[in-house]
Amino acid sequence: MATSITTARNAEALRRDERRERLLLFGLSLPALVMVLLVILVPVGWLFWLSLFNDEGVLSTYNYSRMLESKSYVRIFKTTFKVSFLTTLICVLIGYPLAYFLSQLSKRWVTIGLIAVLLPFWTSLLVRTYAWLVVLQRKGLVNEWGMEFGWWETPLRLVHNLNGTLIGMVHIMLPFLVLPLYGSMRSIDVDYLKAAANLGATPTKSFWFVFFPLSLPGLFAGITVVFVLCLGFFVTPAVLGGGKVIMVSMKIETLIDLFFNFGTASALGVVLLVLTLAVLFIAHKLLSLDRVLGSGGGA
Amino acid sequence: MNWLQRPASDTQITHGRRLWLYIIGVLILAFLIIPTLIVIPMSFSQSQYLEFPPRVWGVRWYENYFNSIEWMTATWVSIKAAFWTVLVTTPIATMAAYGLYVSNIRAARFIFVLLITPMMVPVVLIAIGVFFAYTRLSLNNTMVGLVLAHSVLALPMALIVISAGLRSYDMNQERVARSLGASRLKAFLVVTLPQIRFSVVTGALLAFIVSFDEVIVALFISGGDMSTITRSMFLALRDQIDPTIASISTVMILITTVVFLLAQVLGKSKNRES
Amino acid sequence: MGQENALPISIRGVTKTYGEVFALDDVDLDIHSGEFLTLLGPSGSGKTTLLMVLAGFTRPDSGSVSFGDQEVVRMPPHKRDVGMVFQNYALFPHMNVAANIGFPLKLRGIPKDEIRSQVENALTVVQLEGYGDRGVEQLSGGQMQRVALARAIVFKPRILLMDEPLSALDKKLRERMQIELRHLHEQLGMTTVYVTHDQREALTMSDRIAVINDGRLMQLDKPRAIYDHPANPFVANFIGESTLLPVEQHNGVATWDGVPLKLSERDHGVGPLLMLRPERLVFMPKGDDPHFNRFNGTVTEVVYQGESFLVYVRLSGGEEVAVRSVSQHRSLEAAPDIGDSIVLGLHRDETVLVSEA
Numbered sequence: 013m014a015t016s017i018t019t020a021r022n023a024e025a026l027r028r029d030e031r032r033e034r035l036l037l038f039g040l041s042l043p044a045l046v047m048v049l050l051v052i053l054v055p056v057g058w059l060f061w062l063s064l065f066n067d068e069g070v071l072s073t074y075n076y077s078r079m080l081e082s083k084s085y086v087r088i089f090k091t092t093f094k095v096s097f098l099t100t101l102i103c104v105l106i107g108y109p110l111a112y113f114l115s116q117l118s119k120r121w122v123t124i125g126l127i128a129v130l131l132p133f134w135t136s137l138l139v140r141t142y143a144w145l146v147v148l149q150r151k152g153l154v155n156e157w158g159m160e161f162g163w164w165e166t167p168l169r170l171v172h173n174l175n176g177t178l179i180g181m182v183h184i185m186l187p188f189l190v191l192p193l194y195g196s197m198r199s200i201d202v203d204y205l206k207a208a209a210n211l212g213a214t215p216t217k218s219f220w221f222v223f224f225p226l227s228l229p230g231l232f233a234g235i236t237v238v239f240v241l242c243l244g245f246f247v248t249p250a251v252l253g254g255g256k257v258i259m260v261s262m263k264i265e266t267l268i269d270l271f272f273n274f275g276t277a278s279a280l281g282v283v284l285l286v287l288t289l290a291v292l293f294i295a296h297k298l299l300s301l302d303r304v305l306g307s308g309g310g311a
Numbered sequence: 312m313n314w315l316q317r318p319a320s321d322t323q324i325t326h327g328r329r330l331w332l333y334i335i336g337v338l339i340l341a342f343l344i345i346p347t348l349i350v351i352p353m354s355f356s357q358s359q360y361l362e363f364p365p366r367v368w369g370v371r372w373y374e375n376y377f378n379s380i381e382w383m384t385a386t387w388v389s390i391k392a393a394f395w396t397v398l399v400t401t402p403i404a405t406m407a408a409y410g411l412y413v414s415n416i417r418a419a420r421f422i423f424v425l426l427i428t429p430m431m432v433p434v435v436l437i438a439i440g441v442f443f444a445y446t447r448l449s450l451n452n453t454m455v456g457l458v459l460a461h462s463v464l465a466l467p468m469a470l471i472v473i474s475a476g477l478r479s480y481d482m483n484q485e486r487v488a489r490s491l492g493a494s495r496l497k498a499f500l501v502v503t504l505p506q507i508r509f510s511v512v513t514g515a516l517l518a519f520i521v522s523f524d525e526v527i528v529a530l531f532i533s534g535g536d537m538s539t540i541t542r543s544m545f546l547a548l549r550d551q552i553d554p555t556i557a558s559i560s561t562v563m564i565l566i567t568t569v570v571f572l573l574a575q576v577l578g579k580s581k582n583r584e585s
Numbered sequence: 586m587g588q589e590n591a592l593p594i595s596i597r598g599v600t601k602t603y604g605e606v607f608a609l610d611d612v613d614l615d616i617h618s619g620e621f622l623t624l625l626g627p628s629g630s631g632k633t634t635l636l637m638v639l640a641g642f643t644r645p646d647s648g649s650v651s652f653g654d655q656e657v658v659r660m661p662p663h664k665r666d667v668g669m670v671f672q673n674y675a676l677f678p679h680m681n682v683a684a685n686i687g688f689p690l691k692l693r694g695i696p697k698d699e700i701r702s703q704v705e706n707a708l709t710v711v712q713l714e715g716y717g718d719r720g721v722e723q724l725s726g727g728q729m730q731r732v733a734l735a736r737a738i739v740f741k742p743r744i745l746l747m748d749e750p751l752s753a754l755d756k757k758l759r760e761r762m763q764i765e766l767r768h769l770h771e772q773l774g775m776t777t778v779y780v781t782h783d784q785r786e787a788l789t790m791s792d793r794i795a796v797i798n799d800g801r802l803m804q805l806d807k808p809r810a811i812y813d814h815p816a817n818p819f820v821a822n823f824i825g826e827s828t829l830l831p832v833e834q835h836n837g838v839a840t841w842d843g844v845p846l847k848l849s850e851r852d853h854g855v856g857p858l859l860m861l862r863p864e865r866l867v868f869m870p871k872g873d874d875p876h877f878n879r880f881n882g883t884v885t886e887v888v889y890q891g892e893s894f895l896v897y898v899r900l901s902g903g904e905e906v907a908v909r910s911v912s913q914h915r916s917l918e919a920a921p922d923i924g925d926s927i928v929l930g931l932h933r934d935e936t937v938l939v940s941e942a
Contacts, residue, residue: 022658023647029659030644038419040410043403044426044466051463052429055440062443106339113336116319116329127575128340132347134571136524138541139560142548143346146353146361146557153349186343202320215324244433247526251548261435261527268439268531281436288433483675486642489662490669490746491689491736498663505679 056285063278075279085263085280092259095174095249096242099181100189103238106182107189108231114190115197126194133187141248144180145171148252172254180248188241189234196230197223229299236295240288260284351564354557361554372558381543382559388533389523389540392457396522399462401515404469409499412477423470430467434527437464442531452537460532461522468521469514476510509577516574520567591619591776592653592743594639599648599658601634601800608634609645610800616778618653621770623779623787626797627823632780635797636746639778641665652744667744668737668775672752674729676721682708682732683717689740707735710769727758734766738773745770745777751786763789784824788812796820814854817942821860828906829858829939839938842901847878847933856940861931863895863909868921869930877930882906884925896920898927 066074079085114125132140147153148170155167170176200223208218246261253262260280267277315327326333353361357369376382407426411419429437441460442451450456480503488498504511529539530546540559547553594616601609609631616622624632637643639650641662650658657665677685683704690700708714711731716724724732730750737745751759751766767790770777781787787794788808796803796811796819804816815821818829832839832846834857839846841859854860869879885905886897894917896908908929910916921927 022649025659026644034414034416037410037414038416041407041422044407047463048426051441051460052437055444056436059440109335110339113332128344132343134520135347135567136563138526138544139563140347142556142560143350147346151360183346244435246435261433264435264439274443277439281439284433285436483671483673484677487671487675490640492663492692494663502677
């Protein structure tokens with residue numbers, strides 16, 4: 013039949029039309045792709061390549077083995093993990109109550125509360141780090157008032173050490189935990205809590221057995237973000253650590269700035285990147301699982 | 312019934328029983344806000360050391376700031392770079408968001424994640440990579456190099472915001488426009504764009520903030536006359552605590568707050584959720 | 586109905602797959618110029634996909650679509666010159682009513698005064714005179730629907746496509762709009778393709794109905810013909826209520842319970858299934874009537890439903906059928922009780938056989 017020839021012929025043309033249209037639309041994302049490729053992927057790949065050469069320009073894993081052997085590098089990684097872990101922990105301890113508080117507010121107050129969280133979030137971290145420097149130093153606000161009120165006698169050492177670094181980093185990272193957690197809490201259907209109350213649960217039990225598990229996806233998302241950001245963090249420990257808290261990112265900067273040692277710096281950077289991706293990967297596995305468990309168990 | 316006895320939720324828990332939560336919440340919020348804001352009054356202290364509250368009020372450190380050629384040049388560099396970053400990032404992010412949203416290719420998801428990578432990779436690694444590349448291309452200490460790097464850093468944020476705006480937009484409107492005779496491009500410009508403009512503007516404003524506040528990459532690739540304000544501040548902080556930084560910080564807080572509030576206001580007039 | 590303002594539509598071999606699934610499976614369909622044709626089917630049947638193929642938003646894997654003499658399957662949507670009304674109206678919120686309606690005219694380069702008068706005309710046709718200045722958010726659901734309609738017809742398209750336009754309206758309004766749309770169609774005369782899952786709506790409004798399921802055309806005919814003579818069990822069950830009883834064949838004659846069925850001289854359909862519609866069954870008095878087929882059974886349930894009531898009867902073979910009677914005083918009084926033995930009757934002219942598939 014003539015018509016069947018026509019329809020068969022159309023199939024080819026239609027397929028071509030479809031492909032052309034898709035490519036055209038996909039091509040809209042090309043400028044962005046090119047930019048990311050040129051500025052991120054190529055240089056980082058280049059660095060990775062560089063890290064595989066030792067000082068004489070011979071292909072080797074020298075840079076990486078040095079990291080494992082040298083005590084100072086090991087210590088830097090330990091410090092980085094320690095700071096990241098402690099920061100994340102404190103953020104969770106402070107951030108969960110805050111997120112819970114915000115999630116229970118009425119519409120009017122929530123706006124104010126969220127602005128209170130978002131404003132520091134968008135203020136330059138350099139400015140905030142500086143603020144802590146000023147506030148925590150020996151002649152700073154905290155010591156001034158503490159001594160005036162007689163809480164302590166000699167000025168506390170709150171900066172240029174781990175304490176100052178932690179305080180500053182917690183302050184920077186807190187919104188990163190609170191925002192996804194708040195989002196997760198806000199989306200918990202109040203009907204679940206009503207059902208729990210109706211079935212006889214006290215407010216405390218209702219919280220631990222219903223609300224808390226349902227808030228876990230947001231919590232894990234926040235923890236992941238905070239931990240990953242802490243691993244690569246630079247400005248705050250550099251300013252508030254006073255040289256005593258050395259994180260991987262700071263070492264990288266020193267290696268380039270003072271020694272122009274791209275080999276070692278690249279290797280460090282690559283390790284940092286791999287660690288970051290590993291944490292993200294694990295979190296992705298956990299999160300997907302938890303999302304399924306959370307919704308399956310709670311429903 | 313006084314306020315404490317009124318129920319705070321449908322499960323009839325009263326405000327009174329929740330008081331401890333309110334107190335903790337307010338305290339933590341104070342922890343977040345106060346350091347950010349405390350710099351402002353401190354910057355108006357006339358003495359050589361920053362005090363709170365300032366014993367003598369004055370604008371000494373502002374004079375220091377505005378009279379210094381280096382500081383003002385750096386400020387101007389940051390503002391220009393942020394401005395250009397917005398001009399570069401916004402259209403590119405909008406095109407990418409729209410193209411990926413509409414094209415329905417399975418690879419679209421993968422590409423989206425790829426475009427988000429600047430946010431995921433540790434910034435210091437990006438910084439030394441770009442520095443390394445720029446050294447070979449003689450792009451260090453240039454506005455072009457700075458804007459290019461900042462645009463890539465700002466892209467993920469703008470892309471996410473604009474994509475979210477597209478998702479909450481009813482694509483049927485564009486289809487209707489096309490059924491009525493408008494080509495895809497025309498339908499996008501006349502019908503879709505006006506309706507996602509709040510997301511686009513928010514994305515633009517966020518791109519501004521990302522560029523303006525950026526420290527680490529600028530630390531490596533901007534220098535001398537092209538040094539950004541953040542780079543200069545960071546270097547000054549590492550050496551000694553110059554109280555001029557307090558006045559610079561206040562100005563930065565002001566700029567950021569204005570941009571941020573703009574984004575909030577524009578965002579709220581379109582959606583109800585922030 | 587003028588031929589100048591309508592085009593026939595010819596659909597040939599249209600197939601659309603999504604992975605393994607056939608959304609449309611080799612569909613052939615001819616739509617007459619100026620007719621009101623409804624694509625009727627359950628969700629996922631492919632009816633909306635077919636409409637989208639006509640509009641140009643979905644590109645089929647293969648096949649041909651023609652408007653009149655012109656092959657349009659490869660034509661982009663904005664060149665097809667068809668009017669379209671979506672389920673959620675899709676009015677442009679950043680334009681007022683007049684701007685919405687004038688939009689297609691503006692695209693066609695029509696001068697401003699012309700646009701204004703044509704917009705006014707369109708508003709009059711949908712009975713919304715003077716609403717031009719209103720903002721979209723000030724309109725009720727029914728009004729939004731009319732504006733969407735006005736926008737779709739203002740540029741005098743010769744084909745109108747509608748995707749479940751009334752499903753968002755409440756029942757009373759929907760029924761009123763069905764009649765209005767029908768009048769509008771008669772007034773303007775354009776070929777209209779209407780998609781719905783509501784069989785009542787299809788029966789009310791259409792010149793012909795195309796029943797679609799699983800991407801395939803199940804039956805194409807006038808409403809009464811589809812209702813009286815469904816081509817297969819799916820159509821029989823989807824349109825109206827029915828119970829399908831398998832009947833035995835003895836020497837080419839259909840029998841029930843050993844007794845040959847009395848059939849009409851006119852078309853009674855062919856097939857191994859007997860279709861029983863609740864409103865066509867009656868309660869037989871004693872005695873033998875030559876025009877009625879008889880079915881013995883016991884009453885299991887009586888359900889009052891307002892304007893009518895149902896009597897459920899279990900037949901001798903164990904099958905359950907329902908008999909629907911109008912709730913008039915007399916019939917209510919005469920209604921049987923649960924447990925009664927009863928004889929149901931089906932007039933030979935209403936006895937219809939349905940083929941397997």
